[in-house]
Amino acid sequence: MAVVILKDGSRREYPQPVTPLQVAEDLSKRLAKEAVVAKVNGALWDINRVMPAEAELELLDFDNPQARDVYRHSTSHLMAQAVQELYPDVRLAIGPAIEDGFYYDFDLKEPLTPEDMQKIQGRMEELVKEDLEIQRQVLSREEALDLFRKMGEDYKVELIEDLPEDAEISCYRQGDFLDLCAGPHVGSTGRIRVFKLLSVAGSYWRGDENQPMLQRIYGTSFAKKSQLEEHLALLEEAKKRDHRKLGRELDLFSVSEDGPGMPIYHPNGVIVWNELLKLWREEHARDRYMEIRTPQILNKRLWERSGHWDNYAENMYLTEVDETPFALKPMNCPGAMLWYLTAHRSYRDLPLRTAELGLVHRHERSGTLHGLMRVRAFTQDDAHIFMLPSQIEAEVAGVIDLVDRIYKVFGLEYRLELSTRPEKCMGTEEQWETATNALMRVLENKGIEYKINPGDGAFYGPKIDFHILDCLKRSWQCATIQLDFQLPERFELTYTGEDGQEHRPVTVHRVIYGAVDRFFGILIEHFAGAFPVWLAPVQVKILPIADRHHEYCKTVAARLEEAGIRVTADLRNEKIGYKIRQAQGEKVPYMLVVGDKEVEAGKAALRTRSQGDVGQVDIAQFQEQVLREIKTRQLN
């Protein structure tokens, strides 16, 4: 006799133990069809696996995140099965579900081509039609080792060897395909409905570059075709917004072969850049930051003192000045320390908030460079706050508010993460605890939700990271607030306390945009190149219909320019449709079309990039409206 208690509390009895699927079939056909996986007594459970005699049962469909992972994990098995059938000499590594899909890593002699992908996809579709049951099977460690050794699956053997003593070792079988797997899985291959293989890439076994290079196939799967189409449309949209493409089209920046990872900003790009800095300086002035500038290259002994030489040397560019080794700065902190040391500091001076828009150079690996997102030369919107230990909370709270004010201007949402003490770190346990608690208290007092990343702090202190969500819901780490006990120590920073004794200040490093370059890239994609008026390189474009309107257009342009609006007039000998098409392509927010009617009325026909023709406007009123939008940094 078996008892099943359902989510709604109802109870069902069976003469003998049953599977979740059997229960589902009793309940409704639809449920049985859509259930991906079950939760039995709180743990994920295959829908075709017999439950204990007494079970609390919940059935999960694709909409449940855990079930979705199971579904995709099963798709990765399906892919592995297809690959193994098509390429019998393959050795399997791992194949987990990931955020938007799944992958599987294969050790295969021949590189996989796009045609191979098609073949694999095709074979997968056949396997789905065969609707093979997916069965779980538990083995002893010896059995498992023996089995996978015989199969020549070296990676699986290694995985088994690394499993903890008490782990239950399970395998899943579908047809002739068998894979080591904790599970759970969907009941049969026929339950996997919509999937698509997306790309092949290299990856190291266990992500370690000393290990063999494997071939990874990425794919994704969904319960419905429409969901896959939606996902593909999103990828398409992301491609259209690619900042590298828009950066070229809008003439914002470029990267030369002669300076990989070192962007060249074009005049249009510099306009946006300067507007970003203008906002930044305004907001920092409000919070009484003082701006400093420190040198591009500094003596090697400074980097030894700061600890960068020991921890960061392989990323640093070296040079020589009069036979003395110097290094190009990869961070701004040591320079800020040098500034602090230029005077005696009193407790009355603290906190000292020094900001620096510092251009730093870091030797990133060649394969990781990516437009403005991953570069070798970039400007950090850095700041170092020197303070009393008692000021930590207030200062951190101030930075959080500042970040919030600035991100709001762009309509960017964000999430917070707190990273705590890593295993390899400097400073005492007590210092860490005090600092970490201070950060937590700030977040809790503010009622901010945050995620904790245990052990993910910097070696010199705990930190709070801000993850921006752009309009496609992609996440980017930008702002960070890091407490640092190391640098004040290493540079022997002091202040004179109320007691007349010398004390050590606490330091916070923080950035808001992070790398201005990367933030710019994120904004390009976030706005799809259609910047809000205050950021737009050209805010108003005046388009005469014919030559006889040129004089009037020049007058209007001069007037708007005088008022501080970035305006150009397209006086080329072209038809109006052509000029409009071009201005739209440049994503200019406002176009003023001028023909006989407008000259006569002393007005202009306004066209916006988003709404098209909106009719005649009074120039003075239009000017006021644009100026207001610029001043308030209105979003589109």
Added chain:
RNA sequence: GCCGAUGUGGCUCAACGGUAGAGCAGCUGAUUUGUAAUCAGCAGGUUGUCGGUUCGAUUCCGACCGUCGGCUCCA
């Protein structure tokens, strides 16, 4: 750095073992135009770099450089 793909005029792309072609952009001229491409003409490339094979390479091979997709998500 590693794996794979890739590199043709400013941009997007075509072609080929016998010394490259189109569209857009540019320039000149005509047209004076009413809300997303007017017409015609001209000009523009030592086919990423360096080597090799060949009578001959941009095309085949190799190295290098750059670019693109990846290299955390642990059965």
